Amino acid sequence: MAKLFRTGLILAGLCWSSLILAAADAEHRAAAERFLKLAKAENMTAPLYQQVSQLLTRHFSEVGGSFQFESILREHQQMAREKLDEQLAWEAIKDELIDLYLPLFSAEEFEQLADFYQSEVGRKLMDNLPRLSSESMAIAQQRWDEHLAQDIQQVLDKMDAELEERQLGPRETPDVGEY
Numbered sequence: 001m002a003k004l005f006r007t008g009l010i011l012a013g014l015c016w017s018s019l020i021l022a023a024a025d026a027e028h029r030a031a032a033e034r035f036l037k038l039a040k041a042e043n044m045t046a047p048l049y050q051q052v053s054q055l056l057t058r059h060f061s062e063v064g065g066s067f068q069f070e071s072i073l074r075e076h077q078q079m080a081r082e083k084l085d086e087q088l089a090w091e092a093i094k095d096e097l098i099d100l101y102l103p104l105f106s107a108e109e110f111e112q113l114a115d116f117y118q119s120e121v122g123r124k125l126m127d128n129l130p131r132l133s134s135e136s137m138a139i140a141q142q143r144w145d146e147h148l149a150q151d152i153q154q155v156l157d158k159m160d161a162e163l164e165e166r167q168l169g170p171r172e173t174p175d176v177g178e179y
Contacts, residue, residue, distance in 0.1 A: 031110035032098045038117035040126055041097055042090035049088075052080050 036042075060073045086092060105113065116122040 028102060028107040028110070029098055031107040031114070032101050032105070033094065035105075035110045035113045035117070036094070036097055036101065038114050038122075038126075042094075045084070045088040045093075049081065049084055052084060053077050056080060 056073060056077050060076075065073060101110075117126060
């Protein structure tokens with residue numbers, strides 16, 4: 001009877017431990033989701049929606065679409081939005097994003113991040129982050145266009161020349177009088 005009682009206590013302890021771990025995991029996931037919502041993660045795919053819409057509009061123009069057939073464009077843009085929603089809407093990607101963040105931050109750290117994003121400076125950052133990101137990318141693109149594209153092309157050309165020289169071996173140059 002004592003052995004049975006001990007086994008029952010062990011099983012009860014294991015069940016209780018499992019419940020505590022499940023509750024901690026649920027709390028951790030909830031903290032991650034709260035943080036992601038405050039960080040406006042549900043809006044991160046918006047640029048893809050815009051790019052697909054622009055792609056369809058550009059394609060429509062390239063194949064000769066005109067104003068009288070604009071309803072075809074709108075219908076296909078809606079079809080594309082529905083396909084994007086299947087894969088990129090918040091509810092479709094939320095669990096994967098949470099799983100991405102969970103190993104990086106504890107529940108307590110998520111709470112600290114949430115506190116920051118709820119603060120005045122955190123909200124200011126979130127309100128300005130899309131513009132800051134866009135303008136940062138524009139600065140990088142401008143530097144690429146004005147300076148780096150040509151420099152990198154020169155590096156590529158030099159690499160091509162060195163590869164060609166090594167692959168072909170030393171070239172014999174004819175003497176001036178041999179023509």
